[in-house]
Amino acid sequence: MMKKAFMAATAVLLTASCGGGGAGDGSVTLTYSLWDDAQQGAYQQCADAFQKANPGIRIKIDQHAWDEYWQNLTTRMVSGDAPDVITMQASYYPQFVKNGQLLDIQPMVQAEKVDLSQYWPGLAELWVKDGKRYGLPKDWDTIAIVYNVDLVKKAGVDLSDLTWNPRDGGSFEKALARLTVDTEGRRGDEPGFDKDNVAVRGIVPELNDGSQGQNGWGDLAVSNGFTFIDKNPFGTRYFYDDPRLAETVTWFKSLSDKGYATPYDKNSSLGPDAVLNSGKAALGITGSWMIKTYLDSTEQKFAFAPLPKGPQGRKSAFNGLADVIYSGTEHKDAAWKWVKFLGSAECQNIVADSAVVFPAITSATERALAAHEAAGRDVRLFVDQAKDPEGTFLLPVSDHGDEINQIVGTAMEEVWLGQKDATSALTAANRQVNALFAGE
Amino acid sequence: MSRNTRPSIGRVVAWACLIAAVVISLFPLYWMLRTAITPGRELAADNAGLLPDNPTLINFERVLGLVGREEARAAGGSGAELDFFLYLRNSVVYTGLITVVQTLLCAMGGYAFARLRFRGRDALFGLFVAALMVPPIFTLLPNFVLVKELGWLNTYQGLVAPSLLMTPFAVFFLRQFFLGIPREVEQAALIDGAGRWTIFWRVVLPMTKGPLLTLALTTAVWTWNDYLWPLLVAPGEETRVLTAALGIFLRQSPNTSPDWTGLMAGSALSVVPVLLLVVFFGRRLVDSIQFSGMKG
Amino acid sequence: MTAMTLAKSATRARARRRGHGDGRTALGFLAPVFLGFAVFYLYPAVRGAWYSLTDWNLLSEPRFVGLDNYATLVGDPLFWNSLKVTAYYVVLTVGMQILGGLLLAALLHRLTRSLVLRSLLLVPWLVPSVTTALLWMWLLDANLGFFNHLLTAAGLDNQGFLTSPDLALPSVATINAWSGTGYTALLLYAGMLLVPPQIYEAAAIDGTGEVRTFLSVTLPLIRPILAFALVVSLISSFQLFDTVAVTTKGGPVNATRVIYFYIYEQAFTHFKMGYASALALSLVLVLGALTFVQMRLLRASTSDLT
Incomplete structure (x- = not known):
């Protein structure tokens, strides 16, 4: 009796578990992964247009936040179950190429004569390794200061042409001091300022920023004369032990010691945008992909200012994303069609009109700018920075991106937490990083 | 039994400690609920009072996918949702199958080790005991590879395979109880001409209801809470269990900030089955744990 | 050979013959369990050991590298760090759970038989660990978390419970102590119920205080369950x-x-299955060594009741 009941129960459970089989109508579903939920809407529009033109193909967008994106991706590759088309950052793709996880699209690009000159100069070439091409550019970004208009006005500081150096922080540090207000209403540059009881911080630095410091220390270090790597892309020797990087990092660390920034370990799990939105900080350093998040905020009024000029001038990271195809996909042709569409003017114009990022196609960039201006958003400085031949640098691209990220990220953490000084932490990290390449 | 009922200072303090322990046990769950009914956009400012200023159910709605993506984003989420009832079903299937099948098969195995004589018994049992000491991660890696090779990733069979038939612990645990059953009971049945199977089903199993239930409940709780294995082998939409779903929901947070109100709403939902269990089976549950305490 | 040993071997032979008789039945009883053991414990153990001798990224063919992984491991500061961190964690969380559990069990035992109270204390153990982790991550948030509200309300500085290197591990240990203490308390409470009430009555007549009774009577008597x-x-x-x-x-x-x-x-994130397997096998060895210590602990755990 009991046995029978048990078997019956098992059977019920098993049948319940076998529900939901394949589609079976010959249609193909592609999974497309991206990390920025703010961009999901624009790419959903692209997907809708694409599905209309290709009735047999459906696009399923799979969003994972940046912090989890890469771990999720590697785990799924190990399972043989990665998304068919993947939004990729240049510094991460070499490790996937090395493990044979990305599809070479050069043959298709050649056969279908994709016009590579329509993209911003330099973007398409980032995705070529040893004569093989792995992605088509989708967008680009540069970096600027975002600030709370009211708080800056109240402090009476001018952010339009700041200077910076690692010794005394230049007019940038003066502005940060002025913008910081303690709980008694004294500003950071006034006598009696209490750095332990601060109501409004001058800056929310993005310190948890991997091996590149795209949103802060990386840009300032380069403006101080620092270079990441001997050859970009695909260098094999990093220079994280450069004293010009160490001084920059030390300066960043000093901000929290002076009370202008929140100590590293006392930051909320909420991101810089949430802190700025709550009015508890005056400015941050951010990328052009965040434009809409800030300017459309209902809580605070934000505006952008160019990065400070360092000893070597004003330097912004210039980074481009691309769409790549997972080599294990079962739908290579459909995936290529989708990648081609994502890289086409048709999709990039949709993205431009929604004005979330600057598309990689030059003409679409102007269109995005126009869309921004029509909406009353003044963001020309991001484009000006990108056009300035001396104004940008490419983020380093090499093998072992993931491991380097962890090694340098940990070393930076040691500095922010005050466990080690910048020079010794970064020298040790650099030795570890270069050892990764020596083993080959 | 003469228990001291005089309200001495010691007793007051003792009661205070006990009540504090209950509060500590439950307060985090209250806080979870409090956060879950706070509007996401207001959380940065409204996170300290015992109740939110503007309570809302929007977080539950968007987690369950009852509102559109844009509305969900406006409420502080990324637009990700939990297909709650599907994942609940998956969790129930996963837990149910393993609990029932494993307990039963391990009872059979444990009985064989306790009562039957056959060549190599002690050596085999020794091997099982040795396996008890091995941390599961050592077999988890190759088992993942095995499930992958079988093409069982994102299937129910892949999910349940490694622990469906047995765990060394279950066999070991039940064998201890079978050893404790007086042999005379079985001898009598044997003399009556009953076979080993009949004895097992009709005599032995009914006598070990207690330990069986204890083991089954413990296995059920462990399986229900299991995270790493389901996340590795069955993260796919169709086979995703609740714990993995929560982990994945966390990953699908908006790019710049975790969606705390949505996460707490999802967490609150995941606790509901647990609370139902306590409400309906509180006595059973407590008894069965205490049971292992008495025999431990 | 003496008669005695002859007799003994005769019994043994008889036992063996009868054992053969059970063999077929045993096969029936054991087949599923043995299958599960062979396929999902033995086979993977052998494979795991093999992987640990290879360089394998899970995506291409494994390459035999002998003991290279072990050589790397010995010189890998992160491996030793992880053992240290694990040990520290185990000591903290087990300490908290056992002490907290003992205290709670004693209170329950001396105060009340309330089932509701015991069920409520068990709730944290039933909450899935992922939920527990999420929940506490929010409670412990450096700025917005409830615990920091308490601290700042008391005029203290807020703390990065999970973000400061000194506090992170104790915080994780506390989180899991929260989830495990109620369960431990119930186990120990059950053990205490087995102590004959007369002993307590005698102690009460002697005028022995509660604390002393607990230390000198309860604790020694529940040693086996404490060990469990x-x-x-x-x-x-x-x-x-x-x-x-x-x-x-x-x-x-x-x-x-x-x-x-x-x-x-x-x-799963660095594509190093070979190295991961070597780490796992080393953990097996470390734990094996520790089991000896545990065994001695268990041997010392016979109760004075038996």
């Missing part, structure tokens, strides 16, 4: 993964990179 509770929490503590994976991901600066999480990272 200790082993249960030890074993589960070594397997810490969920909480770390959700809250700290091993940080800040490796402060919570426990061995399970480290192995997981090597295998």
